[in-house]
Structure formats: C-alpha cells, structure tokens
Amino acid sequence: MILKAYQIQDGDEGYGCVVFATNSATARREGANELNADWSDIESCRRAPHFDQYTPGPVPPMALIEHGWRFECQHCGRRVSNDMDDDLEADGLDPADFVPRPAGSHGVFCSESCERADYMAQQGREEAADALREVFEAKFPDAEITHVHASSGPKLEVKTDRGGRSFVVTFKFPGSQYTSEWDFGGNFWVPRCDHDAFFAWQGIGAGDERRGRDGNAELNGARRASDLSAELGAGG
Numbered sequence: 001m002i003l004k005a006y007q008i009q010d011g012d013e014g015y016g017c018v019v020f021a022t023n024s025a026t027a028r029r030e031g032a033n034e035l036n037a038d039w040s041d042i043e044s045c046r047r048a049p050h051f052d053q054y055t056p057g058p059v060p061p062m063a064l065i066e067h068g069w070r071f072e073c074q075h076c077g078r079r080v081s082n083d084m085d086d087d088l089e090a091d092g093l094d095p096a097d098f099v100p101r102p103a104g105s106h107g108v109f110c111s112e113s114c115e116r117a118d119y120m121a122q123q124g125r126e127e128a129a130d131a132l133r134e135v136f137e138a139k140f141p142d143a144e145i146t147h148v149h150a151s152s153g154p155k156l157e158v159k160t161d162r163g164g165r166s167f168v169v170t171f172k173f174p175g176s177q178y179t180s181e182w183d184f185g186g187n188f189w190v191p192r193c194d195h196d197a198f199f200a201w202q203g204i205g206a207g208d209e210r211r212g213r214d215g216n217a218e219l220n221g222a223r224r225a226s227d228l229s230a231e232l233g234a235g236g
C-alpha cells in the first residue's frame with residue numbers, strides 16, 4: 001500500500017492540511033476530519049507530490065512554509081510565510097531578524113527572539129510553580145499536592161482579579177474525599193462534602209464559611225499567603 005500526499009483546502013476558513021492516503025476520496029475524508037469540516041466544505045483536494053517524501057507525515061512546518069503555507073507565530077501571533085518580508089518592512093522591521101523556526105506541536109516561531117521569549121516565559125512559569133509549591137508545603141505540610149498551576153512567572157503575585165486564578169494549588173488534606181484548591185491570595189475552594197473535614201483540619205469554626213457559586217464554599221485562609229511568601233522570600 002503506497003501512501004501519497006494530498007493537500008486539502010477548506011473553502012470557508014481558508015485552512016488547509018496535508019494528509020497521506022492511497023486515493024483522493026480517502027484523502028478528502030481524512031482531510032475534512034482533520035480540519036473539523038464537512039465533506040462539502042472542502043474546496044479542493046489535490047495531489048502534492050512534493051510532500052510524498054514525508055510519508056506518513058506530518059510534513060515539517062518549514063517545508064510547508066517553503067511551499068507557500070502560512071502559519072501564526074506561536075509566541076507573538078505574527079503571520080509567518082515565505083513572503084513575509086513585505087509585511088516586516090511595512091512594520092519598520094528588518095527581515096534578517098525574522099528567520100522562522102519550528103516550534104513544538106507542529107507550530108512555528110517567527111524568529112529566534114520569539115523562540116527565546118517563549119522559552120523564557122515557560123521557564124518563568126516553571127519557577128513560579130516551584131515557588132508556589134514551596135509556599136504551600138511550608139504552610140500546609142500535611143496536605144498532599146496533586147497539581148500546581150502557574151499561568152505566569154517567575155514572580156508570584158496576589159492577583160486582585162478573582163477571575164485570574166493565576167497561581168493555584170490543587171490538593172487533598174487529611175480526611176478529605178476529593179481535591180480542593182488554594183490560590184496564592186489565600187482563598188480556598190473546597191467541595192461541600194469535605195467542609196466538615198476542612199474545618200477540622202484548619203481548626204476553623206463553621207461560622208467562617210462564606211457561600212460561593214457552584215455549590216462550593218469559598219473559605220478565607222487564617223493567614224495570608226503573601227505574608228508567608230515574604231518570610232520565604234518567594235513573593236514580591
């Protein structure tokens with residue numbers, strides 16, 4: 001069974017993909033699947049012999065760009081293509097500074113500086129997650145951490161915006177049935193069925209409870225995490 005490369009184009013959204021199949025009908029069906037489109041939305045399904053060498057796929061993004069495909073930079077969102085020089089010059093930028101580079105998960109970066117910035121941001125988030133874990137472990141040594149989430153870094157910050165939830169530890173505590181959450185601002189999210197166990201664990205009277213949305217209680221920690229992080233030197 002010899003697989004051949006086909007280029008599938010979605011009419012509405014202008015998206016495309018390359019699939020490897022034995023015939024055009026199969027390629028069209030697989031392409032529609034990959035593009036999350038209906039069979040009838042597929043504008044074209046053409047043989048792409050220049051991609052046969054990459055059987056069974058995927059085609060490296062740099063090879064796609066070479067053949068006129070367009071990507072968005074995974075870091076800054078800039079359009080990346082083999083004719084991006086005009087856009088760059090129009091923005092007052094030097095095209096020599098923008099040599100596209102492959103990123104993870106088949107994406108691209110527009111330049112080495114975006115690749116580096118993305119790497120630094122990732123490092124920062126990992127540092128923040130480590131610091132957050134340290135703060136939490138010092139504050140609640142008998143809790144068992146199941147997940148640590150940091151959406152920025154390396155600095156831990158108390159966000160006043162409650163929707164942000166930038167620094168969150170998911171954990172279980174002695175006597176709990178399910179996981180609870182704690183954010184760096186010192187707020188707890190505890191499932192209703194674990195409230196009694198939580199109050200016992202924290203030595204908090206039931207009167208301290210504040211009803212939150214979604215049937216979960218929001219509980220204010222006795223000590224603010226920011227105070228503790230200052231002691232540890234992890235915070236601002």
Ligand SMILES: [Zn+2]
Pocket residue numbers: 073074075076077078109110111114
């Ligand atoms: Zn970029």
